[in-house]
Amino acid sequence: MTNEERDALLAAARGARKNAYAPYSHFTVGAALLAEDGRIYVGCNVENAAYSPTLCAERVALGSAVAGGARRILAAAVVGGHGEEEPCAPCGVCRQALSELMAPDAPVLFRTEDGMTELPLSALLPHTFRLKK
DSSP states (O other): OHHHHHHHHHEEEEEEEETEEETTTTTTTEEEEEEETSSSEEEOOOOTTTSTTOHHHHHHHHHHHHTTOOEEEEEEEEEESSOOBBBOOOOHHHHHHTTTTBOOOOEEEEEEEEEEEEEHHHOOTTTTOOOOO
16 A cells, blocks of 8 residues: 555545544544546444444445445445544454455554554454355
8 A cells, every 4th residue: 555545545434533433432434435437435434322233434445446336345444533643453253244345464554653654454453254155
C-alpha cells in the first residue's frame, strides 16, 4: 500500500466516522476498505437500543463493498473514539468478517495507545475460521 493510499484510507475512515449513529456509547467509529480495483468503501457504526442489531463500522463497510461488487479487499482502516481518536481495533466479529475478503497479510490500520499502527490481518486473527471452497 502506498502512502497516498494509506492517507486516503484514513481520511475516508475519519469522514465516515462523522456519520456514525452512537447515541448510547457515544463511541463513534469509521472504517474504510481499499478494494482491489482502487475504490474505497466506507462504513460507520450504527447502534441500537437492543444492542444485538448494532452494526460495527467495519461490517457496514464490508456490506457496502460487497454490494458494490468488490470481492477482494487490499487494506482496511478503523478510527474511533469519544470525540478525539482513541485506541480502536476491530472487534473479533469484524476480524472474522474481514477475513472473508482480505488476505492474511493485508494491512489493517488502527490507533493504539502508542499512536496509529499497521498490522497484517493475521496478527489480529491468527487462527481464522475458513470453509473450504
